[in-house]
Amino acid sequence: MQKRGVFMMHQEEMPAMSYPHEPLLDGLTPRLHSLAATLRREAAINQAIAEADPLGADGAFLRLPGLNERHDTEGIRRALEQAVAQAQSLPGRNFIHCNAAIRDLSMFGASLVRFGIEPADCVPGFSEALLALSADVAAQIPRDSFIDYTSRNPGNERERTFTSLPQERVFIDSLRRGMSSLDSCLANMLTACTFPISRQEFATCLHATTASFQMMIDSIVQVKRGITPEVFTHHIRPFFEPFRVGDRAFSAPSGAEMPILNIDQIIWGADCVDELYTTYFRANIIRLPAIYQEISQTFAGQKSLMTMLKDRLASAISLSHGERRSIQELHHLLTRMYTFRMPHYKVAEENVLLRQQEWDGGQEVKGSSGFGLLETKYVLDQTIKYRQITSQALTGWKID
Ligand code: HEM
Structure with a gap:
């Protein structure tokens, strides 16, 4: 059977003199196809969760912004109490309904915490309801995550804010x-x-990856233009604090839970052993739905694309036309990731600096994930570093 891997060349492209190479994901092609297909179905699941209102909380969510603005903690507590009562009598273990209920209970809980009130202390059954719902959907944490506030939040007049x-x-x-x-x-x-890197299909898929990534850049531009550090820091960020479920506090949703985690892993993270990165990766990937965790398990322990590229460049054989084309596409992708990460880092930094100034600079400021700016800077630096390598590969410089 012919071995397949990202840096595997096809027979017809094999140079006369062979070089040592190891396939990246030997034998995993059917699994990758199946993961890609499952991932494509994820949008429909998110849509169904967004549409669901199993706790009958749509009306309470229309009132929530007003309650928060008036600091009406008793009103929020009552809304949460009613939602918990509904959750306790939810029929069956419907995956869609359980997830929608976790989203809604958590947003009421986060509103109370914003005013220094632990929901578990003032609403009996809050922790038990979240623990039961998250067990029913096999979630690894008993509260909402980033996907609940975004893709599983209805985008119409029912939007939870x-x-x-x-x-x-x-x-x-x-x-x-x-x-x-x-x-x-x-x-x-x-x-x-x-596909092997030398194939047109590899380059075409990376090209499509880069094209899709443009939306991340458009998003950060939109946020930078539309949301001042003051508005974010004073009005939005306070709703993203940890709350207790049972006897443990669980951190709030954060951008660190975006599946850019998986993309980094494939490009350079699968075999990265930096403790800062592995701790950050493990803490955040478990907050993503199961499919992203399955993808991450598939790549864990494999050589990353960048390691494969470095191994390939270390051989004495020059790159084929097909390989150069694919490296060019990888370079474009890293460029677009950098184009998102650089302004995003500035936005995150501005907010952290503002909070530091307002707190007299005494306390260390963390993001809502519980991590600081260090990790955000780390992934930016990795992007820059690997982009330099693809650039050098294309210009024929020696790679260390
Ligand atoms: C007011 C706007 C924003 C602020 C203040 C902000 C702040 C932060 C902070 C502090 C972190 C560190 C992790 C944590 O939260 O604990 C972070 C991570 C992250 N945020 Fe944002 N963010 C903003 C908007 C966005 C937008 C619009 C996107 C994407 C569309 C985004 C995507 C990410 C990603 C992917 C990470 C993980 C780090 C990385 O992979 O580069 N953020 N953000």
Whole structure:
């Protein structure tokens, strides 16, 4: 049987002198196709969860921004109490309904925490309801995650928001569109990995990945223009604090839970052993739906694309036309990721600096994930570093 891998050449393209190479995902092609197909179905699941209102909470969500703006914690507590009662009598273990219920209970809970009130302390059954619902859907954490606030949040008049600010809707819309573009990027990357790098199909799939990534850049531009650091820091960020479920606190949703995690893993992270990265990756990937975790397990322990590229460049054989074409596409993708990450890092930094100034600079400021800016800077630096390698590969420079 012919071995297949990303850097595997086809027989007809084999140079006369062979060089040592190892296939990236030898024998995994059927699995990659199946993961890509499952991922493509994920949008329909998110849509169904967005449409669901199993706790009958649509009306309460129309009132939530007003309650938050008036600091009416008793009103929020009552809304949460009613939602918990509904959750306790939810019939069956319907995956869609359980997820929609987790989204809704968590947003009421996050509103109370914003005013320093632990929902578990004032609403009996809050923790138990979240623990039972998350067990029913096999979620690894008993609260909402980033996908609930974005792709599983209805995009119409039923949209769940903490505030009545138009900027929060812009924020959700940007993130939702970013999530959808990353799904498309990831599905294309999975398909790319079923071809050898020398093949046109590999380059074509990476080209499609890069095209889909453009939405991430458009989103950050939209947010940078439309949301000042003051609006984000004073009005939106306070709703993203940890709350307790049972005897443990669980952090709030954050951008660190976007499936760009999977894309980094395929490009350079699968065999990266930096502790800062592995800790960050593990903490965030478990907050994504099962399909993203399955994808990450498939790539874990494999050589990343960049390691394969470095091995290939270390051989004495010059790159074929097909390989150069694919490296060019990988270079374009890293360029687009950099074009998102650089302005995004500035936006995140501006917000952190503002919070530091307002807190007299004494306390370390963390993002809502519980991680700081260090990890965001790390992934930006990795993007820059690997982009330099693809650039050098294309210009024929020696790679260290
Ligand atoms: C006001 C706007 C924004 C601020 C203040 C902000 C802030 C942050 C912070 C502080 C982090 C570190 C992790 C954490 O939250 O704990 C982060 C991570 C992240 N955010 Fe944002 N963000 C904003 C908008 C966006 C938008 C619009 C997107 C995408 C469409 C996005 C995507 C990401 C991603 C992917 C990460 C993980 C780091 C990376 O892979 O580069 N963020 N953000």
